[in-house]
Amino acid sequence: MAAGKRKHASGDSKGNQAKKVKISENVKPVDKTDGDMSNEYTIPSPVSMGKWKNKERVLIFSSRGINYRTRHLMQDLRTLMPHSKPDTKMDRKDKLFIINEVCEIKNCNKCIYFEAKKKQDLYMWFSNVPHGPSAKFLVQNVHTLAELKMTGNCLKGSRPLLSFDPKFDHESHYSLLKELFIQIFATPQYHPKSQPFVDHVFTFTIADNRIWFRNYQIIEEDASLVEVGPRFVLNLIKIFQGSFGGPTLYENPYYQSPNMHRRLIRLATMAKIREKQNVKTSQKIRRTEEKVLIPHDPTEDVFETPAEEKPPKIELVPPEPQEVRKKKKKEFKRQRLLKRKQANKVK
DSSP states (O other): OOOOOOOOGGGSOGGGOOOOOOEESSOOOEEOOSSSOOEEOOEEOOSOOSOOOOOOOEEEEEBTTOOHHHHHHHHHHHHHOTTEEEOOOBOTTSOTTHHHHHHHHTTOSEEEEEEEETTTEEEEEEEETTTOOEEEEEEEEEEOHHHHOOSOOOOTTBOOEEEEOGGGGTSHHHHHHHHHHHHHHSOOTTOTTSBSOOOEEEEEEEETTEEEEEEEEEOTTTOOEEEOSOEEEEEEEEEEEETTEEEEEEEOTTOOOHHHHHHHHHHHHHHHHHHHHHHHHHHHHHHHSOOOOOOOOGGGGSSOOOOOOOOOOOOOSOOOOOOOOOOOOOOOHHHHHHHHHHHHHHO
């Protein structure tokens, strides 16, 4: 059978034309003076009339070998950032330059990559794909949403405010990181998956040469803050000019690798054990050494006065035998109570 031709809307009669809806800001009945008197209601305008122009997309994924806490943290960041995209775990043997190709396939221009090493150290990469810059951090003190159980709560998909410490403007490498964080964590306006509300704040504070991340809920009544989570600490290692590589722009002089930290702890414990062993050996040596004999001092017996010698007392008569009294056998408390009960019954 031959397929029938489709009829377009332009070829239909005027009676079948689509009805147009008038859009106005206020929902009020409009009275028509001309012609028939009737009330016409208009549909209110949507919340956001703008277009989605800032096409920022962040790829959030990790390498193989991460633990459960890192997986939960990664999932929390995905829920807090509606403009993020997930991907499968990357093999450890693959080089980091492959991430640029993965981001290009996923149509993402920013990337957060969790790199796990030795199943105990976690590193986080923030990168602007494909031209850079990129920064590598050591992640410490990780606490996820499920672990904290805070009282705060925020709407899923809502746009956050970004609050930065004043120290970010004093040094050049911190100002570069500030711009990178703004482009990654800020949800684009009019994003399809975002909600047109602002009810939480991402705070980045600098303390002890580290960046502390917190997420707070904004309470409408008095604008007070209640922590939602997650929370973690970023220890900066290096800032690279390119994406996941290239020449080094900044290297943190205060950074101490976790291997070096564990080595110092082991050395400190070894020093304590050695001190204890040295004390024990010194005590053994003291015990085995021959005691030094002090010569006799003749002046020691000056104040010793000899006591009078008493004659020995000899008893010729044997002593009288003492009477041995037998102890009365006391009855147990239970037996006494039974006897009392029996006596009472007889009465």
